[in-house]
Amino acid sequence: MSRLIVISNRVSAPKAKSAAGAQGGLAVALTAALRENRGIWFGWSGNECEKFEGKLDMERHDGVTTATIDLERQDIDEYYNGYANRTLWPLFHYRIDLAEYERTFGSGYERVNEIFAETVAPLIEPDDLIWVHDYHMLPLGKMLRDRGVKNRIGFFLHIPWPPTRLFVSLPYHERLVRTLLEYDVIGFQTNEWLESFLHYVEKELGGTVDEDGWIEFEGRRCCAKAFPIGIDFDEFTEAAEGETAAEANRQLSRSTLGKKVIIGVDRLDYSKGVEERFQGYERFLENNPEQADHVVLLQIAPPSRGEVHTYQEIRERLETLAGHINGAHADVDWVPIRYVNQGYPRPALAGFYRASRIALITPLRDGMNLVAKEYVAAQDPEDPGVLILSRFAGAAQQLTEALLINPYSTDEISEAISQALAMPREERIRRWEANYANVRDEDVIWWRKNFVTALKGE
């Protein structure tokens, strides 16, 4: 059986099954695949070193080998904080107004990808399958090919692919996509991002694409397809049934004194539409004063990417906005928004989800959004809550029985909250059952198997 080599920016060391709840869904799924295939997970350790001299840290945890390297300060600034998070992330989320095109970012990105390629190439054996993840590593496949790696190599993009007319604002866009075409399989979260990519390949590069997603370009063939990612359903539902979840559920229900909880859970990021969400919620409070003190919005949003200035700004703006809404609407015994700047382990999140009548998940653009799927998985089948979901989240393609809204419209958010609060139990159950079947059947294991099957060329 061939080994699997997973390559991603960060590596999450596997934990024992009993501690799996502490790991991300992706980590859990990849760990299972790596364990089955005697695999190696390679990437950046997240640590900084004075001078990188090729040192590779190999460790074996619970049946999986991790191989990590440290990066120099300049590499972290230019590759990770720079090109990945200040150029590609905003551009791929359609925010060309925030995208920064600095020459040093681009060269740092290429340099670090060369370092990754140089360090991982000697670990690769002839039959290994190689699976590269996300926007940090777009050119890695080509750099491995340059080093003579002939294995099958796949790439999966966790975030959207932007429309051609936005993507062409990226200097050297053509060079970047040419490197992608060196992979055997290129995976996207949804058909929408896939179509944008294929449109670019045909219109800008003159490649040909057949109806099964096979691309032909300059004598090479590769396959591009949508593989929507799911959650680790079994692990998550098990966590949702556990004592931590029950305690979190009780804690939230007790402290909200019978009010209907509306929950938002996000990494603090401008793509998640939290500001627009707050404004939509305020519109609801203004339009429905008689209902106002029957609800409370719990927004959980731990800061992310603190070294990038835009993220400090959004944090400040949100704090100001939450303060303004609370100041304008609060009463002595009620505050409309509880804004919490910290992360919680997933079992606790599962309890909060179950205690919430509504999830308000309103990204302006999101590759998938697994929080939406986690909310569905955590509900009480007898009395499920209502998912209000942005139509611009990848998850909207699968969770079609959510209340789908335009996150830019405060009125639509406000009306969806009213509709969700008034929704009869039968309708809540009917909508939830359809969404639940999708979350259960198209879980992360399903996703991983589909991708690996395509990668094997089967």
Ligand code: ADQ
């Ligand atoms: P993210 O942008 O990080 O991921 P998302 O898919 O919503 O977004 O969340 C990933 C995980 O982080 C979930 O398991 C969730 O529980 C956890 N998480 C998010 N906010 C949290 C919080 N406040 N506290 C604790 N945990 C939190 C990127 C892409 C997504 C894509 C994923 C996976 O941006 O579009 O769905 O990768 O491919």
